[in-house]
Amino acid sequence: MNSNPIGVFDSGVGGLSVLRHLVRLLPNEEYIYLGDTARVPYGNKSEETIIEYTEQAVRFLLQKGAKLIVIACNTASALALKQAELLSPVPVIGMIIPASHAAVRLTQNGKIGVIGTRATMNSNAYPTTIQHLSEKTLIVFSNPCPLFVPLAEEGFHNHPAAQLIASEYLAGFHTTNVDTLVMGCTHYPLLTSLIAHELPEVRLIDCGEYAAIEAERLLNYDRNEPMIHQYSSPQITFFLTDTTTTFLEIAERFLGFSVSLPERISLEHFGNTGNSI
Amino acid sequence: MNSNPIGVFDSGVGGLSVLRHLVRLLPNEEYIYLGDTARVPYGNKSEETIIEYTEQAVRFLLQKGAKLIVIACNTASALALKQAELLSPVPVIGMIIPASHAAVRLTQNGKIGVIGTRATMNSNAYPTTIQHLSEKTLIVFSNPCPLFVPLAEEGFHNHPAAQLIASEYLAGFHTTNVDTLVMGCTHYPLLTSLIAHELPEVRLIDCGEYAAIEAERLLNYDRNEPMIHQYSSPQITFFLTDTTTTFLEIAERFLGFSVSLPERISLEHFGNTGNSI
Numbered sequence: 001m002n003s004n005p006i007g008v009f010d011s012g013v014g015g016l017s018v019l020r021h022l023v024r025l026l027p028n029e030e031y032i033y034l035g036d037t038a039r040v041p042y043g044n045k046s047e048e049t050i051i052e053y054t055e056q057a058v059r060f061l062l063q064k065g066a067k068l069i070v071i072a073c074n075t076a077s078a079l080a081l082k083q084a085e086l087l088s089p090v091p092v093i094g095m096i097i098p099a100s101h102a103a104v105r106l107t108q109n110g111k112i113g114v115i116g117t118r119a120t121m122n123s124n125a126y127p128t129t130i131q132h133l134s135e136k137t138l139i140v141f142s143n144p145c146p147l148f149v150p151l152a153e154e155g156f157h158n159h160p161a162a163q164l165i166a167s168e169y170l171a172g173f174h175t176t177n178v179d180t181l182v183m184g185c186t187h188y189p190l191l192t193s194l195i196a197h198e199l200p201e202v203r204l205i206d207c208g209e210y211a212a213i214e215a216e217r218l219l220n221y222d223r224n225e226p227m228i229h230q231y232s233s234p235q236i237t238f239f240l241t242d243t244t245t246t247f248l249e250i251a252e253r254f255l256g257f258s259v260s261l262p263e264r265i266s267l268e269h270f271g272n273t274g275n276s277i
Numbered sequence: 278m279n280s281n282p283i284g285v286f287d288s289g290v291g292g293l294s295v296l297r298h299l300v301r302l303l304p305n306e307e308y309i310y311l312g313d314t315a316r317v318p319y320g321n322k323s324e325e326t327i328i329e330y331t332e333q334a335v336r337f338l339l340q341k342g343a344k345l346i347v348i349a350c351n352t353a354s355a356l357a358l359k360q361a362e363l364l365s366p367v368p369v370i371g372m373i374i375p376a377s378h379a380a381v382r383l384t385q386n387g388k389i390g391v392i393g394t395r396a397t398m399n400s401n402a403y404p405t406t407i408q409h410l411s412e413k414t415l416i417v418f419s420n421p422c423p424l425f426v427p428l429a430e431e432g433f434h435n436h437p438a439a440q441l442i443a444s445e446y447l448a449g450f451h452t453t454n455v456d457t458l459v460m461g462c463t464h465y466p467l468l469t470s471l472i473a474h475e476l477p478e479v480r481l482i483d484c485g486e487y488a489a490i491e492a493e494r495l496l497n498y499d500r501n502e503p504m505i506h507q508y509s510s511p512q513i514t515f516f517l518t519d520t521t522t523t524f525l526e527i528a529e530r531f532l533g534f535s536v537s538l539p540e541r542i543s544l545e546h547f548g549n550t551g552n553s554i
Contacts, residue, residue, distance in 0.1 A: 038326050039316045044430075048541075049315050049519045150427040153321075159445075161438040168436075242326045264325075268545045 005030040007066030009057040012040030014186035015072030016254035018208035023234045025216045030235040038241035042075040043117025054080035056270040078125035098210035100129040107180040113173045114142040116184030141176045145169040152187040170198045238262035282307040284343030286334040289317030291463035292349030293531035295485035300511045302493045307512040315518035319352040320394025331357035333547035355402035375487035377406040384457040390450045391419040393461030418453045422446040429464040447475045515539035
């Protein structure tokens with residue numbers, strides 16, 4: 001079991017921001033990164049579709065021998081974590097629970113903001129989880145920021161237009177007096193400086209970082225025999241459902257080092273009646 | 278054959294801007310609109326994936342008895358028109374050829390601009406087609422505007438941020454002195470006022486309008502027996518690969534009248550080995 005890979009699933013390339021934290025905290029592991037780039041983005045899709053796609057991805061990663069699955073996509077975590085856990089004999093870490101734990105620990109005035117895709121916000125996963133984890137009553141304010149993903153992907157995250165849009169999306173948080181804001185989408189850490197400019201007094205939570213901390217804890221301390229694997233450097237294999245010419249460049253921007261060419265695969269045959277394991 | 282429906286295919290809801298022109302020019306027809314909303318957008322995807330998805334859509338529309346297929350998505354038209362025509366025993370109208378014909382007819386100084394998704398621009402379909410259709414040498418300048426789609430879908434098409442982004446995307450056209458600009462993406466007509474504000478002297482071409490004119494010509498004049506069908510009002514059935522709560526509202530905004538609930542279908546089984554006809 002020890003030498004098996006960690007599976008990381010995202011709707012596209014945004015999950016590389018989560019992989020970066022995993023590789024930093026667990027550098028001696030083997031990783032399989034699965035990006036559903038042929039069907040990205042998930043953020044405006046229906047619950048039914050998001051569950052179907054996530055189940056296909058989990059089946060794929062299990063077939064590849066994953067010893068742990070990290071769902072790096074907040075939208076998939078919000079809507080399909082339970083279904084993923086039901087399918088998987090190995091642990092599944094989503095984005096919502098680690099980030100919610102962090103928000104509960106870090107808030108001092110009990111007022112927490114959450115931003116994310118429309119699907120994540122509509123699911124109410126963050127407010128429900130945050131309240132569930134806290135003994136005292138907290139107030140959670142949330143707002144979808146759907147244009148942040150295309151702005152980040154197009155490299156407009158420092159553009160004056162992005163600042164105007166951020167001002168509009170985040171305006172409501174000024175009056176609510178939140179002291180902590182969960183950036184509930186893997187792309188949003190790319191907009192950290194912009195969000196911080198708008199909300200300078202607010203502590204920003206990067207979900208990927210807390211998910212990586214949870215993975216590190218799980219692999220090192222939670223088992224009788226630690227599962228940690230001893231490669232001299234991170235081994236990462238990339239599987240994408242669509243390959244575009246910009247992947248290598250984007251991956252290096254997210255990760256800070258060169259990566260190998262991705263392999264193009266299809267998830268459509270990993271349905272209920274397909275190659276399930 | 279006469280009473281069969283016209284099939285309209287788009288990657289999502291943008292093709293409703295094309296359907297609007299079809300319904301205006303051919304109001305007595307039955308329509309089947311297929312939007313691949315589960316896998317939208319196509320504009321940043323690879324050629325291989327766009328061809329695969331388009332072929333599935335064409336097979337679906339043929340199975341529904343389409344007498345004519347309109348590919349309302351510029352990206353699919355640019356990359357997969359030939360493959361669609363090879364599959365289809367009925368005529369297929371894409372966006373590129375009618376709009377290119379219009380640009381060639383309308384330009385006076387021989388300098389034409391084209392904007393669209395990254396995939397459409399990378400395909401060079403517009404410059405190639407425009408040059409092929411003209412006897413004299415024309416100069417075509419093109420520039421991708423990938424953020425226009427999410428800005429239009431999020432209702433930011435009149436926002437100051439959209440104007441800033443439009444200024445940046447369109448700046449190059451000032452110096453090139455184009456007198457005609459093809460809005461080579463179904464979403465862009467929603468940004469007409471913004472684009473016109475930036476390029477006030479330039480004639481803007483709405484692809485959907487010219488594709489509808491071509492459909493009208495084909496059904497009424499090109500056959501020995503005209504195929505035009507005589508419903509008293511347009512009959513439209515909507516098929517989407519994902520259904521979201523906002524579809525009815527968006528469809529009414531695009532079309533100007535109320536529509537029936539869409540049916541959710543899956544295209545993944547319409548591959549080479551699937552239900553091909």
